[in-house]
Amino acid sequence: MDRETLRSLVSFVNDKNIHLVVDEIFSGTVFDSPDFVSVAEIVEDEPGRFNRDLIHVVCSLSKDLGLPGFRVGVIYSFNDAVVRCARRMSSFGLVSTQTQHLLAAMLGDEEFTSMYLAESRQRLAERRRTFEAGLREVGVRSLDSNAGLFCWMDLRHLLEAKTVEEELKLWRIIVHEVKLNISPGASFHCAESGWFRVCFANMDKDTMDTALGRIRAFMARAERHRATNEKKKKWAAAAALRLSLPRNGRRYDDILISPHLAMSPHSPLVRAAT
Numbered sequence: 001m002d003r004e005t006l007r008s009l010v011s012f013v014n015d016k017n018i019h020l021v022v023d024e025i026f027s028g029t030v031f032d033s034p035d036f037v038s039v040a041e042i043v044e045d046e047p048g049r050f051n052r053d054l055i056h057v058v059c060s061l062s063k064d065l066g067l068p069g070f071r072v073g074v075i076y077s078f079n080d081a082v083v084r085c086a087r088r089m090s091s092f093g094l095v096s097t098q099t100q101h102l103l104a105a106m107l108g109d110e111e112f113t114s115m116y117l118a119e120s121r122q123r124l125a126e127r128r129r130t131f132e133a134g135l136r137e138v139g140v141r142s143l144d145s146n147a148g149l150f151c152w153m154d155l156r157h158l159l160e161a162k163t164v165e166e167e168l169k170l171w172r173i174i175v176h177e178v179k180l181n182i183s184p185g186a187s188f189h190c191a192e193s194g195w196f197r198v199c200f201a202n203m204d205k206d207t208m209d210t211a212l213g214r215i216r217a218f219m220a221r222a223e224r225h226r227a228t229n230e231k232k233k234k235w236a237a238a239a240a241l242r243l244s245l246p247r248n249g250r251r252y253d254d255i256l257i258s259p260h261l262a263m264s265p266h267s268p269l270v271r272a273a274t
Contacts, residue, residue, distance in 0.1 A: 006037055014050045014054065020054055021056045023059070025063050026064070029063055029124055031124045053079040057075070057076040061103070064117065066120075072095055127208070134215070139219065151198055152185075152196070153182070155170060155194050156193070164186045167194055174196075179214065182197065182198045
């Protein structure tokens, strides 16, 4: 979020005396504007204005450093009571000595860490541009974003009905037939069916090219299927029209080429008289 949005949030919770917990787990993956701004910066920019005891930050090394298996997270709070509680609760999820030693050595090397995060952001930006360009080539749009390891792919036009059931039906086809592991929006409480989350950061270029090739082939099949269904609907509509026409001897083709002859007798439209 940009600085002004964060300031508005902090002002709101301060006026209403509400605790604000901010998850900054993707802070190191911001590859486009607006740049990352921590909520802690908002509090520090205007000392004395806000109740600092209401502001809490949580984050992890899983996304920024690609270390999900280490299971290391951080709680940063201005509230001493929250910190004390977290310290006591941490005994139920201790980080091993070996993991602590490795992370201390890595994070203690500020030059390496800064270079690593900068390179990661550059690669994420390039990968996202390439992946979304491939999606656009086959008529698939995605939501704009400036951070993270995922993109939201819009497949709403492939659903026969905008329901969770239809979304899951499409998801099963993509997983079992297209052989792509993507996540349906329903898994993340998405309010609208037809959106899918795709991770573009966990594969090399060859794998990404393969994935895009499968998406391209799938969309081509889906388009052929859609066109076939449209033809069937038109044929069915034409057949229904033939059955509903009065049997007065008038040819069906004559009525189609003479729209005024097929006009409803109750239509408010009348031909102009000369």
